Amino acid sequence: MQQRSSTVQEPHAETAHRPTPPPAWRPRTDPAPLLPDTEPLRVLGTDAVADADPALLRRLYAELVRGRRYNAQATALTKQGRLAVYPSTTGQEACEIAAALALEERDWLFPSYRDTLAAVARGLDPVQALTLLRGDWHTGYDPREHRIAPLCTPLATQLPHAVGLAHAARLKGDDVVALAMVGDGGTSEGDFHEALNFAAVWQAPVVFLVQNNGFAISVPLAKQTAAPSLAHKAVGYGMPGRLVDGNDAVAVHQVLTEAVARARRGGGPTLVEAITYRIDAHTNADDATRYRADGEVEAWRAHDPVLLLERELTARGLLDEDGRRAAAEAAETMAAELRERMNADPVLDPMDLFTHVYAEQTAQLREQAAQLRAELEAEGESR
Amino acid sequence: MQQRSSTVQEPHAETAHRPTPPPAWRPRTDPAPLLPDTEPLRVLGTDAVADADPALLRRLYAELVRGRRYNAQATALTKQGRLAVYPSTTGQEACEIAAALALEERDWLFPSYRDTLAAVARGLDPVQALTLLRGDWHTGYDPREHRIAPLCTPLATQLPHAVGLAHAARLKGDDVVALAMVGDGGTSEGDFHEALNFAAVWQAPVVFLVQNNGFAISVPLAKQTAAPSLAHKAVGYGMPGRLVDGNDAVAVHQVLTEAVARARRGGGPTLVEAITYRIDAHTNADDATRYRADGEVEAWRAHDPVLLLERELTARGLLDEDGRRAAAEAAETMAAELRERMNADPVLDPMDLFTHVYAEQTAQLREQAAQLRAELEAEGESR
Amino acid sequence: MTTATTGAAAKAAGRTKPATMAQALQRAMRDAMAEDPTVHVMGEDVGTLGGVFRVTDGLAKEFGEDRCTDTPLAEAGILGAAVGMAMYGLRPVVEMQFDAFAYPAFEQLVSHVAKMRNRTRGAMPMPMVIRVPYGGGIGGVEHHSDSSEIYYMATPGLHVVTPATVEDAYGLLRAAIASDDPVVFLEPKRLYWSKSDWSPEAPARVEPLGRAVVRRPGTSATLITYGPSLPVCLEAAEAATAEGWDLEVVDLRSLVPFDDETVAASVRRTGRAVVVHESGGFAGPGAEIAARVTERCFHHLEAPVLRVAGFDVPYPPPMLERHHLPGVDRVLDAVARLQWEAGN
Amino acid sequence: MTTATTGAAAKAAGRTKPATMAQALQRAMRDAMAEDPTVHVMGEDVGTLGGVFRVTDGLAKEFGEDRCTDTPLAEAGILGAAVGMAMYGLRPVVEMQFDAFAYPAFEQLVSHVAKMRNRTRGAMPMPMVIRVPYGGGIGGVEHHSDSSEIYYMATPGLHVVTPATVEDAYGLLRAAIASDDPVVFLEPKRLYWSKSDWSPEAPARVEPLGRAVVRRPGTSATLITYGPSLPVCLEAAEAATAEGWDLEVVDLRSLVPFDDETVAASVRRTGRAVVVHESGGFAGPGAEIAARVTERCFHHLEAPVLRVAGFDVPYPPPMLERHHLPGVDRVLDAVARLQWEAGN
Numbered sequence A, B: 001m002q003q004r005s006s007t008v009q010e011p012h013a014e015t016a017h018r019p020t021p022p023p024a025w026r027p028r029t030d031p032a033p034l035l036p037d038t039e040p041l042r043v044l045g046t047d048a049v050a051d052a053d054p055a056l057l058r059r060l061y062a063e064l065v066r067g068r069r070y071n072a073q074a075t076a077l078t079k080q081g082r083l084a085v086y087p088s089t090t091g092q093e094a095c096e097i098a099a100a101l102a103l104e105e106r107d108w109l110f111p112s113y114r115d116t117l118a119a120v121a122r123g124l125d126p127v128q129a130l131t132l133l134r135g136d137w138h139t140g141y142d143p144r145e146h147r148i149a150p151l152c153t154p155l156a157t158q159l160p161h162a163v164g165l166a167h168a169a170r171l172k173g174d175d176v177v178a179l180a181m182v183g184d185g186g187t188s189e190g191d192f193h194e195a196l197n198f199a200a201v202w203q204a205p206v207v208f209l210v211q212n213n214g215f216a217i218s219v220p221l222a223k224q225t226a227a228p229s230l231a232h233k234a235v236g237y238g239m240p241g242r243l244v245d246g247n248d249a250v251a252v253h254q255v256l257t258e259a260v261a262r263a264r265r266g267g268g269p270t271l272v273e274a275i276t277y278r279i280d281a282h283t284n285a286d287d288a289t290r291y292r293a294d295g296e297v298e299a300w301r302a303h304d305p306v307l308l309l310e311r312e313l314t315a316r317g318l319l320d321e322d323g324r325r326a327a328a329e330a331a332e333t334m335a336a337e338l339r340e341r342m343n344a345d346p347v348l349d350p351m352d353l354f355t356h357v358y359a360e361q362t363a364q365l366r367e368q369a370a371q372l373r374a375e376l377e378a379e380g381e382s383r
Numbered sequence C, D: 001m002t003t004a005t006t007g008a009a010a011k012a013a014g015r016t017k018p019a020t021m022a023q024a025l026q027r028a029m030r031d032a033m034a035e036d037p038t039v040h041v042m043g044e045d046v047g048t049l050g051g052v053f054r055v056t057d058g059l060a061k062e063f064g065e066d067r068c069t070d071t072p073l074a075e076a077g078i079l080g081a082a083v084g085m086a087m088y089g090l091r092p093v094v095e096m097q098f099d100a101f102a103y104p105a106f107e108q109l110v111s112h113v114a115k116m117r118n119r120t121r122g123a124m125p126m127p128m129v130i131r132v133p134y135g136g137g138i139g140g141v142e143h144h145s146d147s148s149e150i151y152y153m154a155t156p157g158l159h160v161v162t163p164a165t166v167e168d169a170y171g172l173l174r175a176a177i178a179s180d181d182p183v184v185f186l187e188p189k190r191l192y193w194s195k196s197d198w199s200p201e202a203p204a205r206v207e208p209l210g211r212a213v214v215r216r217p218g219t220s221a222t223l224i225t226y227g228p229s230l231p232v233c234l235e236a237a238e239a240a241t242a243e244g245w246d247l248e249v250v251d252l253r254s255l256v257p258f259d260d261e262t263v264a265a266s267v268r269r270t271g272r273a274v275v276v277h278e279s280g281g282f283a284g285p286g287a288e289i290a291a292r293v294t295e296r297c298f299h300h301l302e303a304p305v306l307r308v309a310g311f312d313v314p315y316p317p318p319m320l321e322r323h324h325l326p327g328v329d330r331v332l333d334a335v336a337r338l339q340w341e342a343g344n
């Protein structure tokens, strides 16, 4: 071998045939446990259901029946012009209810625009939950009172909020968990990515629940992603991904409860994908026949969340005619009350336009408020 | 069992204990082949290098030496005030060179702000490549002539461009592939996520090369992601992720060439993570001692891309003193020419401010141009 | 930027009348797609569904999903991909579903779409239309009624165009698609269902970009407006005759470039002007309009140029929006404040 | 929003003089963090490195990484996380690395930060500062020199504040952090290294937000400016004395809310005004300023309010930026055009 000149430093030649990874390479997490199971978890109809607490099953059932009725009532209110718009969760009640029930009181829920039912199941007055959709104000409740963030319309933008809140709680030493809800379509947004990444890097106590209901308005999942499942995205952030049958209330409840517990004990975030289906159109204003076949809807009706649970309870003797009637009646009472309360016109003060823009009203807004007040007074006089 | 009433349709009770997944659940892709290997691919120093084409090895070596010299020269130009700023790729030459060489002439390169070397290796005049950093204009070349997109400063924003271009080419029936470069920090941006998702859904012929050089300015990878590797993100989009030793020019070239071929034959996008290291500071304006230890840099110097290849070539008798000298001299010639050409002041026309804002200059810009022209004339007179 | 006709396509398609603005927009895209294979429509729900406002209805069926594409739900990705498509010679027509949902694409718009031609010295133009349904008045819940035009006006490199009539919806969108520059095409939501006897036989006009038009000649004062506020101004002008005011109404149509010629000529004639839009007043479009009209017509002005605008508040919920939107009365109040006693 | 002093903290820290604006900003955050444990600084490279402009230098060391946090590289994520932190009662101070790199966070800013208080009827305020280094003049390559203030001014719910002096950098940032509303705090990059004999002993003032200040009294005309253009205007005012003009210079400091009182009082006195900023003129801040000054002072004006601004083009490359930035000569040219022959 000739004499060598080199501009770079040269270690011993005998190492040449020992392939070593580059210095910085340390696989930090084993990816295997982060990957979801190949099939969505189901409990109902399996042997695992034997372990489920009968009280929980009954509670879930009552809530599902109530949730179904709530969806029907809210949809009816759109027809009566009492709601500007309603995005129904008929068929998705198991996810909505389980999300609410998986949380402790001190925890926070971050709903998307569709998730009024989850807020109601968490204890929010349905009239307050529906304020946004009635149109008398944007957020109809005090988020801090209920620990429910405002219903979020810009898709996926609530996810980083959930991460920030959970992170802040942890910094303060509070064992608070945030659960954030998003749709299959919302997972395509950059905010989804950034939120999951922040959550994993900060090991924030947050649970992401993706309700994969097959569609983003008219766009089917196949045009939204080519991933094996949405839960498979988790590994790319270093958090576990869980896949669950979103119409199996017990399974969703179990997966979310585990994820919440994990987050609470400092185990970091989890991504949960619940496979479900939007039985109604996107909203009352949408015409779903333009983009999907009736047969698809029918197949899903046979896999209805209320039905699945009812069947289980009945088979195990936990539900009889009286029980069903009681659940139905309770739901009916809720619906009647909701209908009645929503039939009253909300009391509105146009001056609210200016009240909460800033902590202190600016001179500029005081001027504009005075203009509106003068107009309203003139209107009042002319009436 | 008592008589049952139900609001929902009830299939036969005997199906109750047969767990079936929800109707829409079809695992569309097997995740296993999408996951990266547990260790980054290396060729140099392994038996696999025996298969490598000696001509390719020599070519890579000459380019690496030239690239190293280019980095040194560009850095020197900042000290002489001839460049406003220079983000060096010293230590990352294997990635830069391999990216350029993996592409055919008809393909497109989408470099980030750091990747002038890749553009130069693809054949772009270094003076044109450095225009942005000298500061006489933004993009110093015609992207269509060279099929090199403008050097992109807003991180990750070039990735959707690459997807769109690749998609457009495919729609037109051209077998063109786009290769897009991004840093480890850039993978945290929403645009990274959206681009990869679009690419996978559209099966666009695009290759994403992440140069994981350990830092985003001062922020180390551990604060950027908790993922097992950045390549693990691929599975969440339904595309293969590959992990490669980014200082092993042959390995990077091999992985990129395979990914490009796959994209070209309609196999869709690939995410490649190359593990490398930024030997210099973020830019000449940065002080890397504030955030990293010298020992770390030294460890990486022992894993230098030029060194690794030189050692291999020498061991196999493919490189002798003459060869080294020839490579060094060619690099020196390039550097001397670059230095000389960059020492000339660029000819600037201030009126260019207005020339390319719109296809046709608006009346408003004509007015403003007239103002500047008058000022320049007055200035000229007063001199 | 020429005035052309597309009689052949129009005849072939056999339009019915009256047509809505949504239909005119659809027809503009259809005609453009038929004429030019590089025109691609893309966005959320634009394909199978035909868009939430049905503006792209039928395009996917007629031209295939590759020409009218349902994208994943990610606005930055949509616009970013469109940039890449334009780089390769296509002419993307991007639909943003609502005004506020264009914000995620803001960086792509400002840092790439608007600047690409300039940063490449003209080598890489961005012929692209970004259609944005904008403004309120349709009872939309929060984030569905923003007037975002100022964000686009303040970004050099973009054209900003907004039709107020069915005819212009067709003519301006055709011109926008034909333009070699990026055009933010703002569609007034509450005029989507406005109708006009848009003749199916007569050749459809492709309007030049950058030209305002006098919709109602008058002598007392000029109302300067655009898009959703044009009908308000026309109604106000009619009502004003009862007070003895003969108001001229100028429809800007193009916010960028701005037609100083038409606007200044009108104000010089009338000596008084009110700018009317529903966007917030502070740092809104009316600020620029008032400032430049004043610069150009100062000694012709009998009174300061006044602005009638939405309040400087987040867009209100549906049940309160009528208090926010400038209506006929507010326009007339402003006209009354034009210091009539002082001058002629 | 009161004028307070923080003498104790100031004394304890023992400042040296003269101090740069960057140091004053650092000290403002340091004092705020020491006083209020809910103040959290976050952004790209703000921790170990102390920020690319070293404005957060030492904060991570002094207060720990949980109080001054290097985030992942994602501006929407940073601002979105800050929203969640504010929801839980913290006061995030977010650094955006450069003006153009705040654009990815635009949706979070406009649709959440600015609106949260309003949409929740005051239940959920957003006490938060978003620090944005802005403007040119430092030889930055593309996307590093944007004047983005108009985007924020046009968004109701935000305060928009920008210091022009070392003292104000401290006083206004303290006030911004203390504010219960979100404040976009625009830091003029080219003044980061400007110095002042900022007394370490004297109590440091916390300036009220929303108040302009007359930096130089004068009688002939008013130069209305802010941030990076203040030194230009002061220099122009000095130069103007040679021409016999005695110019008043108003530093706005706060673009939102706007101090009409101070500005209008000045213009009524002088009868002439020029607005000076480096942001583009068309639909820029000067449009609003000119329009509202004209509305309020019309009959006091001897000439239209003129604007001296950056050209309406994408920010130029380093070697050409001096032709873009409004300098003393352009200001004086505008003053000369204020129709002196017409009036007094």
Ligand SMILES: Cc1ncc(C[n+]2csc(CCOP(=O)(O)OP(=O)(O)O)c2C)c(N)n1
Binding pocket: A114, A153, A154, A155, A182, A183, A184, A185, A186, A187, A213, A215, A216, A217, A278, A282, C044, C073, C097, C101, C104
């Ligand atoms: C950022 C953003 N873009 C677009 C929209 C308009 N939009 C409202 S709902 C919807 C589809 C959402 O689909 P998915 O996330 O699957 O939720 P789902 O409606 O199925 O519950 C779209 C596109 C929006 N609200 N926000």
Ligand SMILES: Cc1ncc(C[n+]2csc(CCOP(=O)(O)OP(=O)(O)O)c2C)c(N)n1
Binding pocket: B114, B153, B154, B155, B182, B183, B184, B185, B186, B187, B213, B215, B216, B217, B278, B282, D044, D073, D097, D101, D104
């Ligand atoms: C959207 C955006 N945010 C912030 C910046 C400022 N910035 C420039 S380079 C850089 C770090 C990039 O790190 P990485 O992606 O790892 O690339 P590298 O510099 O290591 O090549 C940052 C934060 C930017 N250019 N664009």
Ligand SMILES: [Mg+2]
Binding pocket: A183, A184, A185, A211, A212, A213, A214, A215, A216, A217
């Ligand atoms: Mg969905």
Ligand SMILES: [Mg+2]
Binding pocket: B183, B184, B185, B211, B212, B213, B214, B215, B216, B217
């Ligand atoms: Mg890096």
